[in-house]
Amino acid sequence: MADVQGTAAAAPQVIRREDYTPPAWRVPEIALEFDLDPARTVVRSRMQVERAGPGPLKLDHGGQQIVSIRVDGASAEYRDEGGRLILDLPRDSHAIEIVTEISPEANTELMGLYASGGLLCTQCEAEGFRRITPFPDRPDVLSRYSVRMTADRVSFPVLLANGDRVGGGDLPGGRHWAEWRDPFFKPCYLFALVAGDLKANRDHFTTMSGRKVELGIWVREADLPKTAHAMQALKDAMAWDERVYGREYDLDVFNIVAVSDFNFGAMENKGLNIFNSRYILADPETATDADFDAIAAVVAHEYFHNWSGNRVTCRDWFQLSLKEGLTVFRDQQFSADHGSAAVERINQVRMLRAAQFQEDAGPLAHPVRPDSYIEIGNFYTATVYNKGAELIRMMATMLRPERFRRGTDLYFERHDGQAVTCDDFVKAMEDGGGIDLSQFRLWYSQAGTPKVKATVRQDGQDAIVSLEQTVPSTPGQSDKQPMPIPLRMALFGAGTGAAEAGERLVVLDKERADIRFEGVGEAPVLSINRGFSAPVIVESDRDAAALALLSAHDDDPFARYEALQQLMLDTLIARVEAGAAEFAPVVDAVRLTLENPALDKAFVAEAVLPPSEAFIGDRMATVDPEAIHQAREALRAELGRLLEGQWRAAYLGSASNRFELTPAAKGARRLRSIALGFLMAGGAEDAPALAWDQFQGATNMTDRQGALAVLANSDAAQREDALAAFYARHKDDALVLDKWFTTQALSTRADALEQVLKLSQHPDFTLSNPNRARSLVGAFSANQRGFHSGEGRGYRFLADNIVALDAINPQTAAKFVAPLGRWRRFGETRGALMRAELERIVAKPGLSKDVFEQASKSLI
Numbered sequence: 001m002a003d004v005q006g007t008a009a010a011a012p013q014v015i016r017r018e019d020y021t022p023p024a025w026r027v028p029e030i031a032l033e034f035d036l037d038p039a040r041t042v043v044r045s046r047m048q049v050e051r052a053g054p055g056p057l058k059l060d061h062g063g064q065q066i067v068s069i070r071v072d073g074a075s076a077e078y079r080d081e082g083g084r085l086i087l088d089l090p091r092d093s094h095a096i097e098i099v100t101e102i103s104p105e106a107n108t109e110l111m112g113l114y115a116s117g118g119l120l121c122t123q124c125e126a127e128g129f130r131r132i133t134p135f136p137d138r139p140d141v142l143s144r145y146s147v148r149m150t151a152d153r154v155s156f157p158v159l160l161a162n163g164d165r166v167g168g169g170d171l172p173g174g175r176h177w178a179e180w181r182d183p184f185f186k187p188c189y190l191f192a193l194v195a196g197d198l199k200a201n202r203d204h205f206t207t208m209s210g211r212k213v214e215l216g217i218w219v220r221e222a223d224l225p226k227t228a229h230a231m232q233a234l235k236d237a238m239a240w241d242e243r244v245y246g247r248e249y250d251l252d253v254f255n256i257v258a259v260s261d262f263n264f265g266a267m268e269n270k271g272l273n274i275f276n277s278r279y280i281l282a283d284p285e286t287a288t289d290a291d292f293d294a295i296a297a298v299v300a301h302e303y304f305h306n307w308s309g310n311r312v313t314c315r316d317w318f319q320l321s322l323k324e325g326l327t328v329f330r331d332q333q334f335s336a337d338h339g340s341a342a343v344e345r346i347n348q349v350r351m352l353r354a355a356q357f358q359e360d361a362g363p364l365a366h367p368v369r370p371d372s373y374i375e376i377g378n379f380y381t382a383t384v385y386n387k388g389a390e391l392i393r394m395m396a397t398m399l400r401p402e403r404f405r406r407g408t409d410l411y412f413e414r415h416d417g418q419a420v421t422c423d424d425f426v427k428a429m430e431d432g433g434g435i436d437l438s439q440f441r442l443w444y445s446q447a448g449t450p451k452v453k454a455t456v457r458q459d460g461q462d463a464i465v466s467l468e469q470t471v472p473s474t475p476g477q478s479d480k481q482p483m484p485i486p487l488r489m490a491l492f493g494a495g496t497g498a499a500e501a502g503e504r505l506v507v508l509d510k511e512r513a514d515i516r517f518e519g520v521g522e523a524p525v526l527s528i529n530r531g532f533s534a535p536v537i538v539e540s541d542r543d544a545a546a547l548a549l550l551s552a553h554d555d556d557p558f559a560r561y562e563a564l565q566q567l568m569l570d571t572l573i574a575r576v577e578a579g580a581a582e583f584a585p586v587v588d589a590v591r592l593t594l595e596n597p598a599l600d601k602a603f604v605a606e607a608v609l610p611p612s613e614a615f616i617g618d619r620m621a622t623v624d625p626e627a628i629h630q631a632r633e634a635l636r637a638e639l640g641r642l643l644e645g646q647w648r649a650a651y652l653g654s655a656s657n658r659f660e661l662t663p664a665a666k667g668a669r670r671l672r673s674i675a676l677g678f679l680m681a682g683g684a685e686d687a688p689a690l691a692w693d694q695f696q697g698a699t700n701m702t703d704r705q706g707a708l709a710v711l712a713n714s715d716a717a718q719r720e721d722a723l724a725a726f727y728a729r730h731k732d733d734a735l736v737l738d739k740w741f742t743t744q745a746l747s748t749r750a751d752a753l754e755q756v757l758k759l760s761q762h763p764d765f766t767l768s769n770p771n772r773a774r775s776l777v778g779a780f781s782a783n784q785r786g787f788h789s790g791e792g793r794g795y796r797f798l799a800d801n802i803v804a805l806d807a808i809n810p811q812t813a814a815k816f817v818a819p820l821g822r823w824r825r826f827g828e829t830r831g832a833l834m835r836a837e838l839e840r841i842v843a844k845p846g847l848s849k850d851v852f853e854q855a856s857k858s859l860i
């Protein structure tokens with residue numbers, strides 16, 4: 001499909017938050033008719049428009065063919081202004097009818113109406129609706145939709161849209177029709193339809209007021225057995241939102257459809273969620289425990305949007321975090337309530353640090369509520385989503401549960417049916433929770449990860465914690481003000497590890513503050529940012545002994561994990577920088593953790609893992625990926641060797657029997673594969689055989705993939721056999737084959753780049769399926785050692801793929817640019833090579849504005 005505005009021939013237009021003006025026309029009613037056909041679909045739109053202010057009616061237009069435009073029954077004059085149809089209308093209300101033609105099968109961008117594996121489906125967020133029919137494609141125009149579809153009865157027996165089905169029947173010529181009506185006002189980004197040969201896993205949920213809701217998860221018939229987990233998650237999410245937020249579902253039907261070609265994870269269209277199939281389909285044979293968990297989280301996330309996003313939506317796209325930050329926070333709470341809360345928090349923070357801290361530290365840094373964009377698709381970022389969720393979490397921490405709930409109740413009640421701003425949310429927290437958040441609003445407007453320096457000293461019978469914050473400058477924002485940083489902290493005795501002072505919540509709202517803890521008996525060790533209460537980087541002068549003490553005694557599981565991570569991090573950085581460092585304190589701390597019977601396996605498994613190579617690099621002035629890799633491997637080898645007995649015990653003690661998805665069973669499987677990795681790293685003679693046996697004997701994908709990854713990272717003789725066997729067994733299951741590509745793309749071996757170059761020529765590799773593109777190209781760009789090896793050939797590989805993918809799917813291509821944008825961090829030689837690839841991308845004629853924005857900003 002031609003993308004008229006998508007090309008960067010002229011300098012692309014910058015959209016600014018400060019330029020927001022309310023719409024001049026409302027569209028209270030719209031009736032859509034689709035004559036569906038993969039090659040040529042005719043769309044007839046009838047809109048009732050009403051004047052809300054001065055000015056013409058402006059309809060965004062996606063470049064498709066316009067057959068006719070009529071106003072009040074007569075053919076109408078309009079002009080095209082840079083992708084917008086402008087209609088000067090004389091009266092205050094008119095009936096507009098527009099007929100357009102589109103070709104779903106030619107739509108490779110996967111925005112608007114497109115074909116995927118024999119289905120026709122839509123994706124409208126953020127600005128896809130305009131590719132279906134001209135419309136004021138902005139989230140503050142709310143309409144009631146009715147949708148009539150006609151299609152071939154054999155190819156498309158199922159016709160779904162938002163709301164309730166109100167009619168249907170057969171037509172001559174082998175066609176049939178169905179009509180759906182959605183009684184709720186919604187912005188056009190929540191519109192959806194699906195047509196295809198689908199079967200449903202059907203169930204129902206009775207809401208707290210006793211209404212019965214029909215639930216359907218629609219997939220290809222062969223996939224029906226893989227939908228049980230998603231269905232259970234949906235019912236759990238519906239019950240949880242009633243219990244925790246008092247939010248009840250509002251339609252009689254809730255449908256989910258799984259599609260195999262999708263740019264993101266899933267989409268919360270009103271009453272008709274559309275999912276990337278990887279976040280629906282699972283059984284123990286094909287999905288890992290992490291997949292099962294991600295499915296539950298994404299199903300819950302999309303469901304929660306029904307209130308945080310759909311009933312209360314965004315005024316404009318700068319407010320994206322209004323719905324995304326809040327909904328991520330809600331899905332995080334849901335996951336914590338349904339699993340191990342400590343491990344959930346560890347994983348959330350790991351993800352935040354891996355994606356968001358990097359974003360905040362680089363050329364693409366932007367505030368949670370951005371000030372400008374060229375292409376809004378580039379702002380579905382870890383900052384808007386995950387840092388946005390941390391902002392909600394900080395407010396919840398400061399308010400405590402009861403007052404936070406009063407705030408959210410007020411928010412939903414006050415703004416139901418409206419399109420509002422992040423500031424409206426904060427105001428509801430202030431009014432409902434009784435708190436002044438004036439200074440807190442800085443978290444929405446200032447980019448960059450704050451740093452907090454913390455030291456503790458004894459002062460007679462007291463301890464004094466000195467805190468100092470700095471907020472780094474980021475592109476376009478050099479002058480930063482101090483932010484209010486809620487820090488949960490406690491003190492432990494340096495000799496005994498005994499708790500010396502109960503936990504306190506301190507809000508650091510100035511550049512500096514001294515906090516006095518009274519009545520401290522012995523020299524104190526500081527436990528700070530417990531539970532990761534603020535998304536900041538803490539720098540403290542705690543030495544190895546203090547960190548080891550916390551890792552053994554802290555009663556906050558996150559802080560305990562963090563202490564061991566910090567100990568490993570300090571050790572590894574010293575190793576890289578000074579060439580040598582004592583591993584003994586780390587070995588002792590890991591031993592104590594492994595031998596502590598009070599800790600559950602899931603926690604132990606996460607705590608003993610050294611920080612990732614990328615995270616170590618983030619804390620260094622200049623990143624030398626190979627040196628970091630060698631240091632980390634040396635530590636893993638030492639841990640493996642010196643604690644062989646403990647790893648063996650952990651391995652044997654975690655043998656899987658019956659497959660269950662309880663936190664305990666998942667923790668055991670996780671620890672088992674991690675222990676196997678350490679045995680291999682330590683050079684245990686039987687480790688390759690153990691890995692092979694685990695691979696061969698596995699009764700579930702978690703054990704199989706765990707063993708495969710260990711072998712894929714090794715030089716073991718069984719490596720090739722395992723990869724070949726995995727391929728042979730799973731080559732017909734696209735989602736599992738993605739894992740095969742990813743495992744090799746993430747390999748820590750020196751030849752990862754060569755393997756990836758080969759795999760990119762594999763007959764099963766294609767850029768046209770986003771999951772497959774991410775499984776190889778996306779994964780490899782996160783392989784710190786592999787990507788930066790080969791004198792720039794890794795960079796060239798990435799750039800070549802960005803350019804190739806840009807021609808078919810700019811939105812997904814743009815997501816691959818960020819790793820090259822980190823060029824400043826990798827020293828002169830690598831930096832120049834990375835920059836050269838960015839320059840090559842930017843110079844490409846016909847580049848999309850999506851990739852142009854990311855690549856050009858990355859050069860600055």
Ligand code: 0A1
Binds near residue numbers: 123124267324
């Ligand atoms: N709102 C969705 C994310 C999403 C955004 C854009 C899309 O376009 C391809 C698709 C999905 C969510 O937060 O889950």
Ligand code: ZN
Binds near residue numbers: 305324327
């Ligand atoms: Zn979302």
